[in-house]
Amino acid sequence: MKNSIFISFLLATAVFSTTAHAQKKKQPNILFIAVDDLRADLGCYGSEIVKSPNIDALAKSGIQFNRAYCQEAICGPSRASLMTGARPETINVIDLFQDFRLNVPSIKTIPQHFRENGYETVYSGKVFHGKYTDDALSWSRKQVRVKASGESEEVSGGYALPESQLMYLKNKIALESKYGEKMIRDNWLAKGPVTECADVPDDAYEDGENTNNAIATLKDLVKNDQKPWFLGLGFHKPHLDWIAPKKYWDLYDETKIPIATQVNPPSNGAAMGLSESMEVRVYADVPKTDPFSPELQRKLRHGYYACVSYVDAQVGKMVEALKESGEYDNTIIVLWSDHGFNLGEMGYWGKANNYELATRVPFIIVAPGITDKVKGQKSDALVELVDIFPTLSDLAGLKRPEHLEGHSLVPVLKNPSIKWQEAAFSLFPNPAMREWAAIPFTPPFRNSFFAPLIKKIENRIEDQMGDKWDRKVFEDFVMGYAMRTDRYRMVVWKDRRFPEKDPLFVELFDHEKDPTETTNIAMQNPQLIKKLMVTFNGGWQSSLKGYKN
DSSP: OHHHHHHHHHHHHHHHHHHHHHHHHHSOEEEEEEESSOOSOSGGGTOSSOOOHHHHHHHHHSEEEEEEEOSSSSHHHHHHHHHHTSOHHHHTOOSTTOOHHHHSTTOOOHHHHHHHTTOEEEEEEOSSOTTOOOHHHHOSSOOOOOOOOSSOOOOGGGOOSHHHHHHHHHHHHHHHHHHOHHHHHHTTOOOOOSEEEEOOOGGGSHHHHHHHHHHHHHHHHHHHOSSOEEEEEEEOTTSSSEEEEHHHHTTSOGGGOOOOSOOSOOBTOOTTSOOOOHHHHTSTTSOSSSOOOHHHHHHHHHHHHHHHHHHHHHHHHHHHHHHHHTOGGGEEEEEEESOOOEESGGGOEESOSSSHHHHEEOEEEEOTTTSGGGTTOEEEEEEEGGGHHHHHHHHTTOOOOTTOOSOOOHHHHHOTTOOOOSEEEEEEEOGGGEETTTEEOOHHHHTSTTHHHHHHHHHHHHHHHGGGOOHHHHHHTEEEEEEEESSEEEEEEEETTOTTSOOSEEEEEETTTOTTOOBOOSTTOHHHHHHHHHHHHHTGGGTOOSOOO
8 A cells, every 4th residue: 555655656746747847848948149230131131142041041940020120220229229128218228338227227138037037048249239238137147168269369459360460550559649549449440451351260250259158058058957048149240340260251252242333322311311431431441531442342241241151150050059959949049130231322331320221130030839830931010129028028928027118029920921010110319420320429539530521421411401500419419210111211300309399301211112212202292291200209109000019
């Protein structure tokens, strides 16, 4: 009798343990892949130039969003918005040097929310921007670091080649001699070459090293197998500098790389809508004020594409490691970029604007059990990066925080052709008058080698705006609010201190007739503007109709 009871107890214990384990495994892991400056220019998005087989394969495993938009086309604000699920003005992060934690101390981030719900949370590389990594609240542990291949070591300026290092050092010394060390350091003006093609292993540069660390961290998470996990892997490329191992440059024939054909800003467009490509011009081997030759443009595009393929290879390694770990079928994968990038289109090199190429981003979700039946499909729904937080919460079965300002995309993941929201919203503070689109031009920056360009910019805006021109107002308070509908992009330029006042300027582009936004048609279409302003004034809260989300 005693044996019988003991055996029954063992069986019950085994059943309970198996059930508990199964319940634990039902809680999905999250692989959260962030890419910097990656525009929607990949094989899976229709590019005939870019080599991105691993991201293309990821898209075929889940749902690709064709019309996904960031909330501000620069790293810091975009990432702060995405990671908190709140829009840039809500958290008062509209430039690179604002800390969302100081502005809204109690707000929850995505990894913090998962951590508070029993997840192990950890990252490698760039997930938040710069120093604002939120280590104390968002992340439960540190990554595992592995030793690099031994063929690389930290070098001046981040370059691997001696000639690149020498160019960097010579430029730094010359600039510091002319302008002073503090001015050059504080304004990020000392750069070496804009590109580097070095025959080095992938982990000679930080993205390859961070991928190795992320893979080692994944193995450690799986080995411990105590909690579900949220693993962030953030890539720095294809952000400038355009540096990648030689084998990725070799994927492209530079002589066959096409350059932009639309080389002028939008006709009748806002004078404050674009800067003068200062983010690229700061490099030692790029003209400070002169136009870029076709040869230079091809070289720059070659470098950008090489970096995209370098990142793509790291994505492939990470996904393969996930499959080898046995956790692939229980892991949600989300891949996103913080914003796009103009590669000479509109005559501009950089992000930092309110137009399509800068605000539209690649965005892919693989959600086992949700996207299995529709994997490989592409959604044309208008979606935003601020939608990621509520979506991941729903997919993991977590209650959403109340502050979220996006919509859960689970209905779209189940039915990619579903009719969705009417508009996506972005913003940018006067791009033309900002250092690296970060802060208004400081006096030292105004007196640098960019002085002629700054004068050109201000004269251009003053000529267009007439008596509305006031340098202080345009530096600190003019905001461009962009709205993308199914057919149109509208940019409403306002003094953000007075949101109820009439706009200073309005831009309207018809994507059905003018997909590259060559001509502003706002003046010719006052009734259409009036109609669109109703949607614009309703904002994100009213853009989703027919769903309680």
